[in-house]
Amino acid sequence: MVSAFVTGAAGVRFGAAPAHGAPALSPHHADAKISADVSPVMAANNIERPMIIGVAADSGCGKSTFLRRVSGIFGTKVSQGHTPQGDFMTVICLDDFHTQDRKGRAAAKVTALDPAANNFELMYQMCKALKEGKSIMKPIYNHETGEIDPPELITPNHVVVVEGLHPMYDARMKELLDFTVYLDLSDEVKIAWKIQRDMAERGHTLDNILASIESRRPDFEAYVDPQKRDVDMVMQILPTNLIPDDTEKKVLRVRMLQKEETAVDAVYLYDEGSTIDWVPCGKKLTCGYPGIKFHYGPDTYFDNEVSVLEVDGNFAKLEEMIYVETHLNNTSTKFYGEMTQQLLKNPNAPGSTNGTGLCQVLIALKMREMYEKITGRKVLPNAA
Ligand SMILES: Nc1ncnc2c1ncn2[C@@H]1O[C@H](COP(=O)(O)OP(=O)(O)OP(=O)(O)O)[C@@H](O)[C@H]1O
Numbered sequence: 001m002v003s004a005f006v007t008g009a010a011g012v013r014f015g016a017a018p019a020h021g022a023p024a025l026s027p028h029h030a031d032a033k034i035s036a037d038v039s040p041v042m043a044a045n046n047i048e049r050p051m052i053i054g055v056a057a058d059s060g061c062g063k064s065t066f067l068r069r070v071s072g073i074f075g076t077k078v079s080q081g082h083t084p085q086g087d088f089m090t091v092i093c094l095d096d097f098h099t100q101d102r103k104g105r106a107a108a109k110v111t112a113l114d115p116a117a118n119n120f121e122l123m124y125q126m127c128k129a130l131k132e133g134k135s136i137m138k139p140i141y142n143h144e145t146g147e148i149d150p151p152e153l154i155t156p157n158h159v160v161v162v163e164g165l166h167p168m169y170d171a172r173m174k175e176l177l178d179f180t181v182y183l184d185l186s187d188e189v190k191i192a193w194k195i196q197r198d199m200a201e202r203g204h205t206l207d208n209i210l211a212s213i214e215s216r217r218p219d220f221e222a223y224v225d226p227q228k229r230d231v232d233m234v235m236q237i238l239p240t241n242l243i244p245d246d247t248e249k250k251v252l253r254v255r256m257l258q259k260e261e262t263a264v265d266a267v268y269l270y271d272e273g274s275t276i277d278w279v280p281c282g283k284k285l286t287c288g289y290p291g292i293k294f295h296y297g298p299d300t301y302f303d304n305e306v307s308v309l310e311v312d313g314n315f316a317k318l319e320e321m322i323y324v325e326t327h328l329n330n331t332s333t334k335f336y337g338e339m340t341q342q343l344l345k346n347p348n349a350p351g352s353t354n355g356t357g358l359c360q361v362l363i364a365l366k367m368r369e370m371y372e373k374i375t376g377r378k379v380l381p382n383a384a
């Protein structure tokens with residue numbers, strides 16, 4: 001049940017044009033609403049305090065793939081509608097806050113990455129409302145038609161993930177977020193993933209894809225990429241160092257950076273704070289070509305002290321990940337083998353056999369630990 005909705009909470013007119021002087025907003029932004037009262041869903045679902053997580057990356061960098069892994073760890077089944085809403089977790093795509101449809105952006109010559117093409121006021125008001133336990137009627141950006149559709153109802157949830165191009169761009173938005181993650185793909189890997197998806201699933205030509213990446217680059221570098229400088233965790237996905245002049249970009253080197261200041265302890269290999277290179281291939285870990293190499297150690301990332309866990313190469317047998325798990329500490333698992341079990345649950349998910357899958361699981365486990373810290377509640381391990 002939805003109680004009274006108000007438009008323009010805190011005196012904000014959602015339909016007003018953004019300060020940057022970009023063209024007028026879609027009328028559907030003026031239709032956006034925030035409930036005046038705390039939603040009855042809060043009591044009905046025993047939600048004490050919604051946790052808001054921000055996941056930022058460029059388009060096609062694996063946000064949805066990663067968040068499917070997070071849903072698995074939180075043991076939430078999510079609906080298949082525009083916005084995945086589950087019994088525990090909701091995933092809001094921030095593209096829904098684009099101010100104009102595709103044609104409008106083309107006419108105004110702005111990319112979707114330009115802050116002027118996004119309604120940060122509405123984004124902030126709506127995330128704040130969800131954190132306060134209020135329901136919202138949020139606009140929808142329809143990627144199939146390129147149009148902005150009428151608003152949909154989103155109710156608060158135990159965990160609300162906001163994913164997209166700019167979750168941490170706006171200072172007030174960033175302040176609302178309880179945990180922040182940035183997926184940082186090198187150009188080579190980004191191009192390889194985008195080509196594979198956009199040609200297979202979206203009917204784009206190779207030239208199209210390369211032109212789109214180039215045209216987005218200045219705004220990506222100006223507005224999206226800088227968000228990585230101060231987040232709780234970064235997953236860097238790079239070409240392997242194990243194959244000289246690798247052209248296929250199928251073997252990946254993945255670095256998980258965890259800010260030391262974060263409320264949850266950093267994962268470490270063997271000995272906390274040491275610098276360690278580990279080549280585990282041998283009797284306990286089967287390695288095909290080109291092998292596997294781990295690195296762990298402290299580092300500085302922009303202004304933050306971080307610890308880095310790096311995995312280069314592919315795992316041949318997922319069940320042997322228990323050997324790797326034995327040597328990792330502070331993983332936030334609830335029982336010995338949980339990390340391996342999570343990997344085995346989705347053996348065919350993209351990245352399962354390399355560092356991306358491993359780091360997806362480790363970051364998701366940190367999110368769960370953060371949820372438990374914030375709420376004082378326990379989440380049962382999801383063995384399903
Ligand atoms: N770890 C991975 N290893 C290999 N391929 C991957 C990995 N993660 C994602 N991909 C592939 O990259 C493509 C983009 O992934 P995904 O849809 O998750 O990205 P996204 O950031 O949600 O994209 P968008 O914002 O454009 O919707 C997909 O084809 C997916 O299969």
Ligand SMILES: O=C(CO)[C@H](O)[C@H](O)COP(=O)(O)O
Nearest residue numbers: 058059095102112143146165
């Ligand atoms: O960056 C993007 C997604 O994160 C999209 O490019 C943006 O949402 C605009 O959509 P479209 O390209 O379908 O017009």
